[in-house]
Amino acid sequence: MTHVLVSGGTGFVGRFIVEHLMASGYDVVVGGRTPPASAFFSKPVAFAPLALDPDIDQSASFRGVDHFVHAAFQHVAGRYRGGEGDDPEGFRRSNLDGSVRLFRTAREHGVKRCVFLSSRAVYGDQPRGAELFEDTPCHPESLYGALKLEAENALAALATDAFKAVSLRVTGVYGAAGTGAAHKWQPLFDDYLSGREIAPRAGTEVHGDDVAAAVRLVLESPSDRLQGSLFNVSDILVDNRAILAMVQDITGSKHRLPAPATLTAFNTMNTEKIWTLGWQSGGLERLKSTVASLLA
Template sequence: MTRVLVSGGAGFVGRFIVEHLMQNGHEVIVGGRTPPPTGCFSRPVDFVPLFLDPDLNQSAAFDDAEGFVHTAFEHVEGKYRGGEGDDPDGFRRANIDGTVRLFEAARTAGVKRCVFLSSRAVYGSRLVGTVDETTPTAPDTLYGDVKAIAENRLRALATENFIPASLRVTGVYGAAGPGRQHKWTELFAGYLDEKPIQPRIGTEVHGDDVGAAVRLMLEADSATVRGEAFNVSDLLLDVRQILSVVQRLTSCPHALPEAATAERYLVMSTEKLRRLGWQPGGFERLVTTIGDLVRNSRPA
C-alpha cells in the first residue's frame, strides 16, 4: 500500500482518481483549500490544507506521503481555456509558480512518485490528425501554455529517487458525485426538451480510466515513466452519438442533431500508455455510464 496525496482530490476529476486509488489498495490524503463535503467519497479520507501559492511553505502536507498526484488548478469557475478571466498574471503565478513550489516541496520531503494532470491543450488547436507524445507541443491558449510549462518544470526535477510523470488528459466524463451535476446535464435536458442542439465533436475518457492511468504512473517501473508524458484519451464522439444513446434509453421521439465532422479534429494516440497495460472502457463503458446518468437524473 502506498500513501498518496492528491491535490484537488474533491474536484470532478480528482474525485475519480481518489476513488480509483482507494479501491486499488492505496491510502489517500486529499489536499485542497477546503475539506471535501460530507459524502464526497465512498469512505472517509484524510484531508490536509493545500494551496497554489508560491509564497507558502507547505512541506508538512507531504509528511509520510510516498506519492503526489497534482490535479488542482486555479481558474475561473466552469472554465479551463479562458480560465484566467481578467487576471492572466495571477493565473500564471498560481498554476506555474504555485504548482512548481508544490513539486519542489514534494521532492524535498522525500516523495517518490509525482503525477501531474496535464491536458491535450499542450498540443494546441492548429494541429490536425493523430499526434503522439513525440509531437512537439504547440499550445495556443494560456491554459495550454501553463500546462506545458509545468510539465517541463516537473521533468527537470527528476532524479533517481523522484519519479515524475505527466498525463495529457482529454475531456473527462462520468458521474459528478453527490449534489453535483455531470458535464452533460444541460445537453441531455436540452435534447429531451427538444431544444436546438448544435453539432460538435470532442474526445472523451471516463474518470475511472484516468484514475487507472494515474495508478500506472505510481506503480510502473520507474525507468518507464520517469520524466515521461502520456496521452490519456479514449473515444472521439460527437453529440449525435452521445444523444443517440439517450434517445434509445428514454424512447425519446425527438430528432438527433446533425453529425459533426471529424475531418480536422486532433486525436491523441494512446499507444504509449496502452503498452503499460492501460485499457480504457471504450463505447461499452460510455453506454453504461450514460444509462446510469439518465436513470439518476429522473425524478424519484
C-alpha cells in the same frame, strides 16, 4: 501501505483518482483548501491543507508521503480554457508558480513519484486530422494550455532517479459528478430533451475512472517502463449526435438529433505508450453504460 497525497481530490477528476486509489489499497490523503464533506467519498479519507500559492511553505502536508498526484487547478467556475477570467496574472501565479512550488516541496521531502494531470490543450493548433503523439510539437492556443505545458516542463526539469516525474495529457473526462453536482453533459441532455436546436460538435473523451487507472499504473510501473515523462490519456472520439442517439434510445424522445460532426478533421491522441503499461479504457460500452446511468 503506500501513502499518496492527491491535490484537488474533491474536484471532478480528482474524486475519481481518490476513489480508485483507495479501492486499490492505497492510503490516500486529500489535499485542498477545505476538508471534504463527511459523505463526499465512499469512506473516510484523511485531509491535508494544500493551496496553489507559491509563497506558502506547505512542507507539513508532504511528511510521510510516498507519491504526489497533482490534480488541482484554480479557474473561473465551469471554465478551463478561458478560466483566467479577467486575472491572467493571478491565473499564472496560482496554476504555474503554485504548482512548481508544490513540485519542489514534494522532491525536497522525499516523495518518490509525482504525477501531474496535464491536458490535451497543450497540443493546440495542429494540422487537420493529424494524430497527436507525445513528441508532437505543441502550439497551445489558450493560456490554460500554455501553463499546462510550462508546468510539464518545470516538473520534468526537477526529475531525478529518486524523484520520478510524469505528466499525463488527459483529454475530455466524463462520468458521474459528485454529490449535488451536475455532470458535464447535463446541459446537452436538457437542451435535447427540451427540443432545442443543437450544433454539431465532436471531441475525444475518457472516463474518469480510466484516468484514475492510468494514474495508478504510473505509480506502480517499474521506472524503466516509464519511457519519457509524458503519456497521452484518451479513449474515444465521439460527437454529440452519437451521445444524444443513446439518450434518444433510452428515453424514447422524438426530438431531432443534431447533424453529424466531421470526425476526420479531428486530432485524436495516440495512446500506445500508456497501453504498454497495461492500461485498458472502457471504450464505447463504458460510454453507453455511463449515459444510461446518468439518465437514471
